Amino acid sequence: MDRADPESAIAAAAARCSNAGRWGADDVLGTLNFLSEDNRVEGARQVRRGTVFSLSQRFDTHGPQHGWRRRTNPVHTMLDTGLDAARGQGFPHGLGGADDVVFMPLQCSTQWDGLGHIFDHGTAYNRRRAEEVVTSEGDQVTGMETAAAHIAGRGVLLDVGRVFGDEGELPDGFAVTTELLERTAAAHGVTVGRGDLLCVRTGRLTRARREGWGSYAGGPAPGLSFTTAEWLHDTEIAAIATDTWGFEVRPNEFDEAFQPLHQVAIPHIGLFIGEMWDLDELAADCAADGRFAFWLTAAPLPVTGAVGSPVNPLAVK
């Protein structure tokens, strides 16, 4: 990787890793195509104890967002409360009710990037033109509703933070390379392959939980190296998720760049990327029992035309 020539590096990786056309010109699922019914059967076999873990952060006014590109924290307001109910709301026979509403960017907290989220030189997934895919009315082709009934299968955790970090946490700017991913899998005694839903823990959220949000949303962070593009492509995983804001290492590894691995992974590989997942409790359990595979569902909200989606992923062991 030539740090001084990101354009060429991105173009080369895009060419090497493209899944464009692989599942036909009409495909809207990208790497979710790898997630077969057999994967789900295999995933369900991972349920031994019946223990469940939510991998979601809270959707909270006091979350990590600080307004970059108008990404704010959710604002949750009440339409009716228990105080109104106690005072009387006009319902018969003592019925009272509370109701609520939320305003939130779809990427404000634990979320999926949809295939319409990132473009490379105006190209969206499957060689579509960005401007034909995502207009002001939303993603006309690969909106989140198209992924509503897919993301349930075998989850695998690679706890790179625990294996290579200092007290479980990788430092900001730490690039997780293919070699480290593979050594982590070996240390865990787990394999990563076709159709898997891969979770990579860096420990960044653990630190934010201890130190406060700081620049968790958008600042320096450990994360995947740009050089993992081939591995992400070749393993044929169905999706990947991390405990960081942006999945890839920040600052990025080129002298001047912004999220170059996204630029390959989404429009070319067609990879579903999960961000800001909370992997800590699951990771502690995996470390304790030595089993790093589990059943995972992470169903996006089918907001019509959405390019991202809040999600509460559930892992079951």
Add this chain to the structure above:
Amino acid sequence: MDRADPESAIAAAAARCSNAGRWGADDVLGTLNFLSEDNRVEGARQVRRGTVFSLSQRFDTHGPQHGWRRRTNPVHTMLDTGLDAARGQGFPHGLGGADDVVFMPLQCSTQWDGLGHIFDHGTAYNRRRAEEVVTSEGDQVTGMETAAAHIAGRGVLLDVGRVFGDEGELPDGFAVTTELLERTAAAHGVTVGRGDLLCVRTGRLTRARREGWGSYAGGPAPGLSFTTAEWLHDTEIAAIATDTWGFEVRPNEFDEAFQPLHQVAIPHIGLFIGEMWDLDELAADCAADGRFAFWLTAAPLPVTGAVGSPVNPLAVK
């Protein structure tokens, strides 16, 4: 049931079915306490083929809401689009991105009622005072975040519409009684018991899909009879969901009433109620293979303090 004396009927059912105190004074989970790890293991055993079904309607501007108590359809807007990306957004090396935001009532489409959603004479679940539980800052006790890591287990479908309806659809005002629930279970060869996540299909959504929304949100509908309160309590199910707006039959069975079964089910039984679920595709599959039990996850979005939550439930067979 004396149709002319709803107050007494509600009070009697509340007394008969109360789970208040059952799991301690601090309990926030209600019937989710029935959902054990063993239930999950049993639920995972239902995965045979690996086929997945989303039980969610879309979250769409053209949804069923028409503003009752300020419940509107979601409004999804873009922060950046493919057109902006094609024009140039100032990112280096050809990166482009789309982002989005949503404004929505938390009960606008497929959802869970939280335990803070309904009160009986100012009493919330577990004998709490409504005004102590849900203020303008949200549900301080039983907010949806407390239910984040629970709702995964054995799902059971009772397709009452298919068994007793005309071409699969029950008419508006049709009260689904305990007897009909049990006869449906018998017809399906399935049992309903402790910890199950029960889905009841009436066919109301099937009709809305064919005829248009009309008064789907809030109008007449088939649904559970008030008299099922005891059965809902005694079966010790963990949750129930239907394909209707309001779970119980509308018009309600008393001369003057508004959602009296809610008034017993939520604050007294502590029951999690799912509404506006799309059970049609799953139901067709169950009818085809004769298997009405499956794995089900229905993870609410952990919006801090929320009294309801949008959800994309996934059933796997």
Add this chain to the structure above:
Amino acid sequence: MDRADPESAIAAAAARCSNAGRWGADDVLGTLNFLSEDNRVEGARQVRRGTVFSLSQRFDTHGPQHGWRRRTNPVHTMLDTGLDAARGQGFPHGLGGADDVVFMPLQCSTQWDGLGHIFDHGTAYNRRRAEEVVTSEGDQVTGMETAAAHIAGRGVLLDVGRVFGDEGELPDGFAVTTELLERTAAAHGVTVGRGDLLCVRTGRLTRARREGWGSYAGGPAPGLSFTTAEWLHDTEIAAIATDTWGFEVRPNEFDEAFQPLHQVAIPHIGLFIGEMWDLDELAADCAADGRFAFWLTAAPLPVTGAVGSPVNPLAVK
């Protein structure tokens, strides 16, 4: 006007009435340039009694919108209420407070169209390219903030409904022509000229107030004839406002068309258009005292980059 050839009619009117370049290539004010300090002095002279009239409808959940192009009614929710204050909010010495938030389309009720609201064949006001002016980040050139300090001057009411309608109301589809505008002015004994803020009452809102909203937002209505384009240009008025949803007559006068007068008025004349103004109380007063000129302020909210703005216009006589 050839009803069968709207393209040519629009093009001809656009060429005839264009103010592009009139105030320089950088101009962002359009017809507000006509509103001089002398106009304001003359306007202030109209204040005789000191009586004030709000020309705004309420911004209300129960307003006229029904979701066309995602235009909903405003949703107003509370962050804190008097009930919370009565219960205690943690402030010292008995202080309590209520706070609120609104979600609303900027054209949901009484409003101004900004110059970035309408384009003709991709051209915005002052021969700019639409795609250079209004991106997903808003109007980069003619955003409402640029009009913040202008709209105060001499207002004139032409109550066409009162002069030519049946009991003060023109029927749907009634085209208000230049001749009718001039005859109304003559009947009122008022002149319309350079820099004036012109209000035209049709009586459509009066009817909605009596009959309910119906299709007030977007349906048939009386309004200005396409043929008034020249008069709107030649009078050199600073702005025009009506009591209808769309200012021009609906259905439009061509066999197939959508708001063709907008297409000339905004991008070519650079005219500020107010819609859904409530002129009834003012009109009654003008009819009573025979004075149809007054002081008018109608200050748009300077939402950065907005292409429209809610407004509460105040007329003072």
Add this chain to the structure above:
Amino acid sequence: MDRADPESAIAAAAARCSNAGRWGADDVLGTLNFLSEDNRVEGARQVRRGTVFSLSQRFDTHGPQHGWRRRTNPVHTMLDTGLDAARGQGFPHGLGGADDVVFMPLQCSTQWDGLGHIFDHGTAYNRRRAEEVVTSEGDQVTGMETAAAHIAGRGVLLDVGRVFGDEGELPDGFAVTTELLERTAAAHGVTVGRGDLLCVRTGRLTRARREGWGSYAGGPAPGLSFTTAEWLHDTEIAAIATDTWGFEVRPNEFDEAFQPLHQVAIPHIGLFIGEMWDLDELAADCAADGRFAFWLTAAPLPVTGAVGSPVNPLAVK
């Protein structure tokens, strides 16, 4: 004023300054009752040159709010853009359009506090119970819509910053006393009296403009001393507005307190308070021509039930 006994000081001021009942039990206007038609005639006489000044800050994503009590900056998003129009939106004959939506706290930028905004020991304006006035459905009595047609009259600027500040700016914590207000009026050669709309400039916004927002919203600031309550009452002004977030001096003058002058001014005096007004350009003009009275309109948006309102005040000289 006993700094150690705020309870007594507040109670004494409240008793001394109460206007409760002054305009009848049904009154919803408070000090706006002082603003007579004669005041408006006198105000209009101040228009000499026809120069207009907007006293509004922008409503902008990059505004001063940082989430205190869920007060965020406005989020403005587009429903349609010029890019969509250039691509084609399905309208006939080349028409294109842009539309937009905003989500904002009603007190996010330049605004009016409504009479339902602050309570004293559960009492709202005119001896009403807070919980009877402002519920989750909004202010049922003194909602902003009731003030829609009033706030136009004679404005007066007291530029305390210019008279007593260092280079026009008072420091944080600087309490503007009655004596200083009167000496400023004397220095300006202007009187303040019944029905006036009073603007007090401290220079705090000038500093924020130079240094960045910092803690402009909610932090230390110059402002009115608690001891001005009597003057605010006795002058019989119709409203007051400042260039600060909170109108009164911060930190407040008691050892422990939060906005004690609000607690007297709103529920007892019934005073309309404007905050975050931009008085700089107007102030420069007043200093230049020596005239500190002007015509002022500051029409709140009539959002039904609102306890505050964004506003774009226009001063005309």
